[in-house]
Amino acid sequence: MVFQQSTLAVVLFLLIIALVVGLSCTLIRRSSSPAGYFVASGGVHWGVNGISFIGDYLSAASFLGVGGMIAVVGYDGFLYSIGFLSGWVVLLLLLAEPVRRLGHFTFTDAIDAYFQSRGLRLAAAISTLVVSIFYLIPQMVGAGALVTPLLGVPHYVGVLLVGSVVTIIVATSGMVSTTYVQCVKGALLLVVSLVLVVAVLDRGFVVDGDGVIIPVVATQEKTMSERSMEATGALGPLNYLQRFYASDVYQVRADGDHSVVPDFTRTKSGADILSSGGLFNLDSGKILDRIDFISLMLALICGTAALPHILIRYYTVSSNEAARKSTIVAISGVGLFYLLSLFIGLGAMTSGTINPNDSNMAVPLLAKSFGVVFFAIVTAIAFSAVLGTVSGLILAASGAVAHDIMDRVLGIKMTALEKVSAGRIAAVVVGCVAIYLGLVFEGMNVSYLAGWAFAVAASANLPALLMALFWRRTTSQGVVVAILSGLIVSLGLILLSPEMYMRYGYAAAQAPIQLNHPAIIAMPISLVALIVVSLRGGRVPLR
Amino acid sequence: MIVQQYTSQKLDLLFKAKLQLGIRLLLCFVAVYALFVSLHVYKPQWLALPVAGVSLGLVLGVCLIVSTAVMALVFHLLSCRIERSFADQLQRAFTAEKK
Numbered sequence: 001m002v003f004q005q006s007t008l009a010v011v012l013f014l015l016i017i018a019l020v021v022g023l024s025c026t027l028i029r030r031s032s033s034p035a036g037y038f039v040a041s042g043g044v045h046w047g048v049n050g051i052s053f054i055g056d057y058l059s060a061a062s063f064l065g066v067g068g069m070i071a072v073v074g075y076d077g078f079l080y081s082i083g084f085l086s087g088w089v090v091l092l093l094l095l096a097e098p099v100r101r102l103g104h105f106t107f108t109d110a111i112d113a114y115f116q117s118r119g120l121r122l123a124a125a126i127s128t129l130v131v132s133i134f135y136l137i138p139q140m141v142g143a144g145a146l147v148t149p150l151l152g153v154p155h156y157v158g159v160l161l162v163g164s165v166v167t168i169i170v171a172t173s174g175m176v177s178t179t180y181v182q183c184v185k186g187a188l189l190l191v192v193s194l195v196l197v198v199a200v201l202d203r204g205f206v207v208d209g210d211g212v213i214i215p216v217v218a219t220q221e222k223t224m225s226e227r228s229m230e231a232t233g234a235l236g237p238l239n240y241l242q243r244f245y246a247s248d249v250y251q252v253r254a255d256g257d258h259s260v261v262p263d264f265t266r267t268k269s270g271a272d273i274l275s276s277g278g279l280f281n282l283d284s285g286k287i288l289d290r291i292d293f294i295s296l297m298l299a300l301i302c303g304t305a306a307l308p309h310i311l312i313r314y315y316t317v318s319s320n321e322a323a324r325k326s327t328i329v330a331i332s333g334v335g336l337f338y339l340l341s342l343f344i345g346l347g348a349m350t351s352g353t354i355n356p357n358d359s360n361m362a363v364p365l366l367a368k369s370f371g372v373v374f375f376a377i378v379t380a381i382a383f384s385a386v387l388g389t390v391s392g393l394i395l396a397a398s399g400a401v402a403h404d405i406m407d408r409v410l411g412i413k414m415t416a417l418e419k420v421s422a423g424r425i426a427a428v429v430v431g432c433v434a435i436y437l438g439l440v441f442e443g444m445n446v447s448y449l450a451g452w453a454f455a456v457a458a459s460a461n462l463p464a465l466l467m468a469l470f471w472r473r474t475t476s477q478g479v480v481v482a483i484l485s486g487l488i489v490s491l492g493l494i495l496l497s498p499e500m501y502m503r504y505g506y507a508a509a510q511a512p513i514q515l516n517h518p519a520i521i522a523m524p525i526s527l528v529a530l531i532v533v534s535l536r537g538g539r540v541p542l543r
Numbered sequence: 544m545i546v547q548q549y550t551s552q553k554l555d556l557l558f559k560a561k562l563q564l565g566i567r568l569l570l571c572f573v574a575v576y577a578l579f580v581s582l583h584v585y586k587p588q589w590l591a592l593p594v595a596g597v598s599l600g601l602v603l604g605v606c607l608i609v610s611t612a613v614m615a616l617v618f619h620l621l622s623c624r625i626e627r628s629f630a631d632q633l634q635r636a637f638t639a640e641k642k
Binding site: 075078079081082085086088089090092093094097098101238241242245246271272274275276277280282283290293294297301321324325327328331332335338339470 | 558561562565566568569572573576579580583584587588590591593595596597598600601604605607608609611612614615616618619622623626
């Protein structure tokens with residue numbers, strides 16, 4: 001599927017690439033030491049760090065996935081936003097200060113602070129790598145989805161482009177350039193989302209004589225002149241939601257490969273769309289559907305606090321107060337973004353800007369319905385959104401390889417410069433892996449994929465991190481077992497899930513375990529394993 | 544030396560005090576989140592009820608998002624208060640040591 005390209009979009013896209021690569025090359029001198037490369041020497045201002053948190057966190061999964069999911073399934077997509085955001089509370093209230101106090105460069109530093117165990121370091125580094133790579137998948141899939149309509153190139157070219165640019169950013173100046181790329185991206189993303197919502201509210205709805213919302217943009221009215229239509233005009237935020245809730249909406253059907261048209265034989269009430277049921281089948285009475293939903297919401301609230309690329313941002317500020325303040329900035333920004341996503345998703349739904357083959361395309365297509373200039377700006381910024389998050393993830397993974405595995409586990413003696421070089425080489429390798437996975441998972445909703453990454457992080461990292469920091473009887477063996485069991489069980493359940501069975505070419509019903517989200521099983525197993533192994537003996541560290 | 548030991552003990556106490564505050568607030572938030580999820584699982588029809596012209600689920604969801612930011616701000620303000628109180632105690636200890 002290849003779209004028609006716009007010159008302006010290409011120019012903006014190239015401008016963004018030139019900007020971030022130029023920034024990385026300019027800042028290369030500030031990353032010649034390991035502290036500079038991995039944590040920007042701990043000298044980032046809390047305000048900058050807060051916005052960088054937003055840029056780091058609001059990935060393709062949020063910008064494309066949540067908006068796209070709301071556009072396709074309605075309210076159930078909004079539940080992802082709530083889960084994603086709630087995890088920040090766990091992070092701030094429990095982990096921000098201890099992690100900052102005990103760590104230096106990586107997530108592994110904090111978890112190993114009391115133990116000084118090689119085995120633990122290796123397990124935590126492997127977990128960091130797996131979680132980062134898992135979270136890279138939705139970013140790369142989102143990158144391909146974005147670049148396709150932007151440049152008129154196939155998905156694989158988009159993935160290759162993003163992977164290459166991000167690898168250059170990280171391999172040149174590490175956390176310093178990553179921070180500034182994320183900061184600029186976070187601010188731009190909020191501004192563009194706000195403008196997009198204003199445009200959606202200004203457009204209002206197109207309704208027929210019976211008041212049923214027709215999912216078309218006003219400019220398409222002429223092509224559908226057989227029906228009487230009128231535009232509601234601009235609406236306020238609450239009016240928009242109330243009007244939507246009180247109206248029926250015509251459903252859409254595919255019209256070719258990448259567009260939809262209204263299906264005037266089917267309607268769905270706004271009240272139904274703004275209620276649960278579009279994605280989660282909780283009314284079915286099936287216990288497994290309920291468990292799957294609880295498992296997803298558990299993974300989302302616990303996952304954020306266990307994402308290594310988010311945790312390492314706490315090492316980039318100079319004090320606990322700065323860490324808290326930057327988290328508050330992040331929570332406010334991310335919360336605002338998710339509220340805006342609700343309107344963006346509903347706007348895409350009622351404008352009929354949905355790609356039947358790829359729900360990730362709803363937001364860029366919505367922007368396109370406002371004109372090619374807006375589309376070019378939105379897509380270029382969404383592209384920077386992918387860049388920011390992917391660079392954070394690759395940096396976390398390269399830290400796990402160079403600092404945790406090569407230096408602390410294998411004991412390879414390296415000068416500061418060699419350690420930075422090792423980090424850069426690791427970044428290139430992880431970038432290549434990310435490109436490959438981005439090609440394999442083409443077409444899957446990126447929020448859905450992110451849900452898996454959160455489940456793996458919540459299962460492998462969170463029980464181990466919490467117990468290592470706060471339970472005095474925890475032993476290093478217990479932490480290692482918790483990380484590995486969480487990792488193996490969550491990955492195993494994902495590979496055996498109905499969704500993966502469909503990707504293998506089998507029927508979903510053939511999957512041995514009818515759960516798509518593993519956290520509800522993997523997290524308790526990880527926790528129990530830690531407690532049992534710790535209680536069986538081993539050296540309990542002094543605190 | 545005594546002041547250093549005192550400072551170290553105080554820092555540990557400060558850390559514990561903020562952690563306890565964090566745990567209390569987190570328990571409140573988790574209870575609200577769990578209630579929100581439970582309503583979806585066991586009483587989805589309640590969440591479809593109209594409130595202020597939209598569904599109750601949507602209203603609760605927006606409230607949960609706003610409460611996340613409020614919770615973060617409350618934690619920060621209370622933590623600052625605790626830190627100021629500990630800083631005052633340390634200052635008094637230093638002054639006494641000098642005398």
